[in-house]
Amino acid sequence: MDTPSFVNLLNSQNPVDLDAPEHVWMSSQSSNVKERRKWSPKEDKILIGAWLNTSKDAVVSNEQKADAFWKRIVDYYNASPLLVGTAPRELGQCKQRWARINEGVCKFIGCYDAALRCQSSGQNEDDVMKAALDFYYNDHSIKFNLEHAWRELRHDSKWCSTYLPKEGPKEKRKQVLEVDGDEEVREPEARPIGVKAAKAVLKRKKSSKELELSKLEALFEIKQKLSNQKILERLIAKQDPLSEMETSLKNKLMSEMLQ
DSSP states (O other), X not given: OOOHXXXXXXHHSOOOOTTSOHHHHHHHHSTTSOOOOOOOHHHHHXXXXXXXXXXXXXXXXXXXXXXXXXXXXXHHHHTOGGGTTSOOOXXXXXXXXXXXXXXXXXXXXXXXXXXXXXXXXTOOHHHHHHHHHHHHHHHHSSOOOOHHHHHHXXXXXXXXXXXXXXXXXXXXXXXXXXXXXXXXXXXXXXXXXXXXXXXHHHHHHHHHHHHHHHHHHHHHHHHHHHHHHHHHHHHHHOOSOOOXXXXXXXXXXXXXXXX
């Protein structure tokens, strides 16, 4: 015999017409489930632009709290004329998507640096990109699908490559003032200061610059060693046979570690 509480529970349930088409009663059961919208490359680029513009705002960038910071980003994103006709995104959606973009791009930067280090003279940028994508797939077992985001962020100081190729000598150009005709007149020089004062100023500037340069060089050397060590550990731990390029990189890094 059914108890009163069990009968009340049955009566409280919404009736389901089993003779109705399947999609009718299935939709009634899932009406409260929010549909998940995928992010397109265009939306990613707009979100990246919103984050960069907000973070680089000289007036409020360092004085805004996290909630206010992200509210400005979301407002900037939803106000984009490129998104007319699409549903606006919420703060949580933008924040979660940015976290995925940032994580993926940071991981790919390490792979791209590794590809740059083992680039041969006959390889172009496309070859380096292909090698970087292969490194990423070998490390994470998935394809890198945020190339569009990486290209938007790669030149920013936070995501720029840690590998700095040697630059050629820069030409020193004399500063001149253009006048009518073919003549050129040099800029007027400032009145020279005394010999002792000049030496003192030069000494202070030199010592200050040398100190800053030595600090930067030390930090860069530490960062470079840590990056190389991670790459070497990854290559040593790899189960599959190494490619010719990876073997060359491994031998090079091991040789540098022993020096």
